[in-house]
Amino acid sequence: MLETNDDRLFVPDLDDDDSRPFWEGCALGELRVQACASCSQWRMPPRPMCPRCRSLDVTWVVSSGRGTVWSFVVPHAPLLPGYTELAPYNVIVVELNENSLIRFVGNLVLGPNAPINSIDPATIAIGEAVAVVFQRVNGIALPFWIRAPS
């Protein structure tokens, strides 16, 4: 797993009880989705209560980690320090194959060990197939995405 250490980069706060199992899954190479233990509906982002049945009981399912690009942007400098140096890079929203309402913000990278500016943004297309990979930023595993056969 690619390791990047730069304390200017943003990472999730693992003290958040609702989301911690997601990030723990990333460290194990799993893209987990929170699901209601009572009515089984998947939800993203994670939260304490099921908006469908109001159950507080939660389970986590391991998804395929396969999806398609729903949309993408290309931020240009000036940005915050740590990101300005990488710009222009891409940010994508991925729609999961199993459930089109489960979406993740991420970055398309050339390979599991490539940075977020490793893809020519002009080649990115809405609808293209992607698969999850994981990279560690400041010790925390985060999901990134590579191109996948559709």
Add this chain to the structure above:
Amino acid sequence: MSIKDLTAVVGIGQTEFGRLEQNELTLACRAISLALDDAGIAPHEVDGLASSTMEPNREVEVARNVGLGDITFFSQVGYGGGAACGIIGHAAMAVATGQCNVAVAWRGRKRAAKSSRPWTQASTRIADKNMWSRPFGMLRPVDEIAMLTRRYMHEYGATRDHLANVALASRAHANRNPNAAMYTKPMTRDAYMDSRWISEPLCLFDNCLESDGALAVVIARRDRAADTRHEPVIVHAVAQGLPPQHQTMTNFFNDDPLRGPAWVTARKLWERADVGPRDVNVAQLYDAFSPLIPLSLEGYGFCERGEGGAFTDNGNTQWGTGALPVNTSGGGMSEAYVHGFNLIVEGVRQIRGTSTSQVENAQVSLVTSGEGVPTSAVLFTKAR
């Protein structure tokens, strides 16, 4: 009960816009003071205050400076650019229901102030909803709206030319408004197309200005408005909206992210009003980013879904040529960005007949706050 037509805007005030020396509190107090003078109402008569949760100037400071009397109603509305029309709504509801008699609503803002740029202040450990976007380099509001914009262009065939229509109409209006920051700076379509990227597909001129300034309005019951200095501008209808499963700004997670809070706000607004979209003579649509105009045109029912881009063609939103002049003071993109409060004041001027791009005999004036966040809208009409 309905508050339809029970209250009126009886005073407006504003500072100059641009890069200003005075601090936020000074700017806010000046705007409020000017609005009270415009109304011909003394400070001690003010007993209601409404503002934004992002307003840096608290009620106690405003009241101590302007010399207000006993305040019996004070309220704030959240969600940044979605708040302004809701602030008018809170003030109007309070006046209409007797919680207060004369309310002041205001917004003062400086671009360099910490409160104006929350995205630059964050700790690098993200505990809120932004943990799902910021670690991936989605840092600024423009990146979040650009994501919706790309999807919108993909689904409906909207183009950069449509977004340029929005920017150019606002600039043309600003070029007629001496108070606008861009009064002396015309813009061409080539200049738009050649400007630098901020977050593709959005370029520099798809973004609002960064401005210092403050604006205020005074709201009273219609009977009190009988002896104020100017023709009262009636608060005909007002609405706020927050639809199911909406996540403000990073709204990528529900079944229809392009159908934002404007839609539910519009439904309630038109339900409460005696008029519909076809009766609107002039509109001020919140424009922190140009794509919010086509999305708002669709949400508020001026065209069908996906037709908001094409609606802006042929100068259709431009004063003098268009069926629906939009952002006639120059708006957030070319007059000033004061969280949409300048749109409120311009919406009032259109009914008074004092805009620099005045729509002849305007009877119905729509103002909206930001699409893409929990939002609000207000309809101003002439006294009938």
